[in-house]
Ligand SMILES: Nc1ncnc2c1ncn2[C@@H]1O[C@H](COP(=O)(O)OP(=O)(O)OP(=O)(O)O)[C@@H](O)[C@H]1O
């Protein structure tokens with residue numbers, strides 16, 4: 239069928255034609271945003287889930303929701319080895335200038351800019367593109383101690399006060415938040431702690447891999463009282479069918495029931511894979527309805543495509559010993575697996591796995607869902623590993 243009319247949208251952060259199965263989380267976000275705006279306390283949200291489950295898409299949807307509720311939003315994405323301070327500074331500067339221009343008598347936005355300037359002066363790296371009006375002097379001693387766990391809370395409190403001053407509310411959205419260093423994550427948590435104590439109108443909405451609740455808890459034991467960690471998972475069979483059927487039905491195309499069942503069997507309901515199979519099946523089908531035969535034909539195209547892109551980019555970042563480790567895990571099945579079992583199948587002592595295990599966690603390839611257990615962060619990675627290293 240006409241590929242131009244293909245409604246499916248496989249890709250990182252590509253909005254799906256229909257966002258199915260996420261109503262409870264969107265409702266939780268709506269309540270959170272409404273409460274913070276009214277100065278009522280509520281836990282901020284950190285969405286957690288495996289690769290390709292739709293965290294970025296949800297975060298973007300929540301950002302739109304925040305904007306429609308009148309929030310000013312700041313949206314950033316953490317990267318391996320990129321520091322939080324410079325990443326935030328440029329956005330916060332723009333935000334403060336916006337607040338400063340808003341009607342209202344207060345001068346807290348000007349103070350916010352002065353504190354931000356002091357914050358930037360203490361960053362070890364230079365911040366590109368951040369220039370200030372000549373009239374803004376850094377407020378020495380406010381956020382320039384060089385200790386992020388002191389400076390970031392001071393900065394965000396100054397910004398929260400500026401927002402309160404103008405009856406504005408701010409939503410800070412951070413994707414891939416697990417990539418922050420323990421110090422940075424600790425600083426973010428402490429900042430939100432202070433914001434909550436002062437009931438300032440700032441809300442944090444983050445997304446990251448399932449390792450996030452543990453990282454946050456290890457950093458600050460009170461993190462669980464500050465944040466909720468909604469688990470974003472695979473879609474149920476009914477939701478996966480809806481994700482395929484509804485967008486197709488909107489243009490008078492149908493899926494046969496067996497075709498939907500086959501896609502669910504292959505994708506296990508993981509949203510990114512659902513979009514891939516929907517997309518390829520559509521292109522392959524000569525006309526409606528899309529049959530199981532078409533889906534099987536599409537599978538022959540989808541699997542090598544995933545292997546070359548989605549899986550391959552992660553595989554290529556692995557060292558030989560990491561590959562060996564993951565291949566042994568894959569042999570045991572989708573997981574989670576006990577570390578002891580992995581050691582046994584590699585025929586090595588459990589202690590000797592420590593460094594490789596730590597590196598794989600740092601690279602975001604595996605995480606520990608429970609004590610002594612390991613699982614892949616990429617759905618269906620076990621099947622891929624067996625194809626990549628037969
Ligand atoms: N609720 C949903 N229903 C149907 N498709 C969805 C849903 N959520 C996301 N998708 C699709 O899944 C794919 C992956 O979404 P997204 O990039 O948001 O995932 P992610 O969890 O951020 O992945 P990663 O961890 O790799 O960043 C996209 O193609 C998107 O269209």
Ligand SMILES: [Mg+2]
Nearest residue numbers: 251293294413
């Ligand atoms: Mg994402």
